[in-house]
Amino acid sequence: MIHFVLLISRQGKVRLTKWYSPYSQKERTKVIRELSGLILTRGPKLCNFVEWRGLRVVYKRYASLYFCMCIDQDDNELEILEIIHHYVEVLDRYFGSVCELDLIYNFHKAYFILDELLLAGELQESSKKTVARLVAGQDSLVETAKEQASAISNIIAHATKKVMNLLAIAF
Template sequence: MAFQYILLLSRQGKTRLSKWFETYSMKDKGKITRDVTTLVLSRKNKMSNFLEYKDSKVVYRRYASLYFVAGIEAEDNELLALEVIHRYVEQMDKYFGNVCELDIIFNFQRAYYILDEIIVAGEIIESSRREPIKRTTQQDALEVAEAEASAANKLLL
């Protein structure tokens, strides 16, 4: 009933982001990433966005050069998972302004922050389109304020 992981993969099969909502060993993470990458990249255009992998389901969607991949449990609603993926992309798009692969590569921690405002511990927590972006921006503002304060302190010393 929940997300197990979210992976962002490039068309060349490089991992751009990986978020694990359950505890996996380094070895398992590697294996899942490799297997899922192979599966997803071999899919053709008109095929459905769902795959079966072991006991779980893999839901993916391609946005430009990036594949957004979610691992969900067998009983989960695939369509819902697709909607969540889409919501995530929407949020990043707003945050970065026309998000592209490079934004995510160089700001991976920000991609994490946004994801953390949509999914916590594998469960969807946001209900509106405005909320996650608002939270992330607020937190960024906090960072900036802090940084300015500390810079000012340094000048004073």
């Protein structure tokens, strides 16, 4: 089981967190600080698996981001590396060539994609095409909702203008 997912920049800034096990806010802060210090200081030629608090942290660096997942000791590390790579490939497919700024300004999309891939700390969907289709469907729903909200806003503005004109005439 995946206990949590962290995306950390090379400067130690957290870009995304997803917790599948219960941690208090104080514990989360401590976990992030500990793992940031541990992973960012490791050399590039060292193994991508780290023993930590009786668990195992699997991480992979892509450009300026470290994608980290914490798993149980007996889970398969190579499978988790594949899940990380799968997530990055889906992000690349959605954003073009994903970069740190895409995740900063479109964090909700990064979370949505992660939620389509993982459910309760387990791999839910292994098909990139299916995830891309689901994300495109959600984008379509958001656009429809924006258009409807805009139309309602225009109706309200028009009605308000008429009421104001009527009030001006009455007084």
